[in-house]
Every structure is written in C-alpha cells, then in structure tokens.
C-alpha cells in the first residue's frame with residue numbers, strides 16, 4: 001500500500017501503537033502465505049482503532065461487510081462486552097473458510113458468525129440493530145451498503161467506511177479507475193448528506209466515521 005502521509009510517518013505511527021497480539025501476528029503470516037492480496041487486511045493501527053471503538057461503545061451487535069482473513073473481526077472480538085457479537089459478511093468461499101478456521105481456533109466461534117454470500121443480501125436479511133458497522137468490501141457497493149445499514153443502525157450507532165483515501169488516488173479527479181470514481185462519489189455524497197455527520201480520518205488508507213445527524 002502506498003503511504004498517503006509524509007515518508008516515515010506510517011512506520012512511526014505503527015511503532016507508537018499497541019502491536020498485534022500473537023494470534024493476530026500468526027493469522028497475518030498465514031494470510032500472507034495462503035491468500036491473494038493480503039494487503040487487504042486492516043493491519044495493527046486500524047486493528048487497534050477498531051478494537052478501541054468496540055471497547056468504548058460496548059456494542060451488542062457489530063456488522064462487518066468484508067471478512068477476508070478474519071483479521072479485523074478478530075481484532076474487535078476481544079473487546080466485545082458480555083453477550084456482544086459480530087456478524088461478518090464474505091462473498092468469497094475461500095476467504096470465508098480461512099476466516100472461520102482462525103475464528104474457531106482462537107475461541108471466538110460463539111461470538112463471530114461468518115455469513116457467506118453477497119453482503120447486501122445478508123444485511124437485508126438481518127434484523128439489527130447494528131451498533132457498529134464496518135464497511136470494507138467492494139468499493140462500488142458502498143452507497144448501497146450505507147443505505148442498507150442506515151435503516152438498521154442503532155440511535156447511537158456508528159458506521160465506518162474503509163479505504164476512503166484509496167492510496168491517495170481520490171485526489172485524481174480524472175482517474176478512469178472505477179473504484180477511485182466510486183470512492184470519490186461516496187465521499188462527496190456522505191459529506192453532503194444532511195442525514196449524516198462524518199469525519200474522514202487519515203488512518204491507514206482512510207477510514208470515514210459516520211453517524212446520523
């Protein structure tokens with residue numbers, strides 16, 4: 001991933017953030033060996049931030065859209081309050097199988113459910129309410145995910161949208177890349193939406209925190 005901040009800053013940030021627990025270090029290493037595009041994992045800085053939000057919000061239900069290896073779900077899970085759980089959506093059966101195995105091995109199968117299939121169908125099938133929703137799947141789907149989640153978001157719930165800086169490419173208004181275009185449109189729509197309040201944080205590849213106005 002291309003740094004979107006000053007040279008050296010990402011390393012400095014990582015060096016001054018609580019590192020991954022051993023089970024996450026091992027999971028990341030296994031994902032680098034077994035899965036294509038392992039850079040899709042949140043990584044320690046965003047992982048600790050997700051964990052921090054779960055710790056502070058004490059959510060009963062966390063929705064994740066885009067499981068991949070299970071890294072982000074397993075980053076959040078240790079901070080869940082008693083009775084809290086995570087539903088994570090994944091389209092790719094290989095990713096879902098990889099994540100389920102690590103979730104079970106680490107003793108979180110009772111608190112994390114991997115729902116396999118198109119995330120939009122899964123979100124529409126769930127009752128909610130979602131106290132925290134982490135949107136991190138196909139970028140062109142973000143507007144639909146936002147609407148589907150918003151319908152079932154708790155009154156004090158938060159939505160998080162990942163990769164909203166897209167390697168800094170969101171600055172390129174002339175980009176022909178569909179994902180860049182999708183994220184530029186999403187960012188503009190969210191910031192202008194009178195139903196919402198948001199902050200685009202320069203955490204890792206950009207993480208937008210969104211709530212109801």
Ligand SMILES: C[S@@+](CC[C@H](N)C(=O)[O-])C[C@H]1O[C@@H](n2cnc3c(N)ncnc32)[C@H](O)[C@@H]1O
Nearest residue numbers: 040041042066068071072090091092119137138
């Ligand atoms: C960026 S990765 C998720 C990374 C993970 N949240 C983390 O931080 O470690 C995106 C995942 O979304 C999945 N995905 C893509 N399109 C999807 C869809 N329509 N429904 C569900 N999952 C989808 C991909 O297969 C991939 O595993």
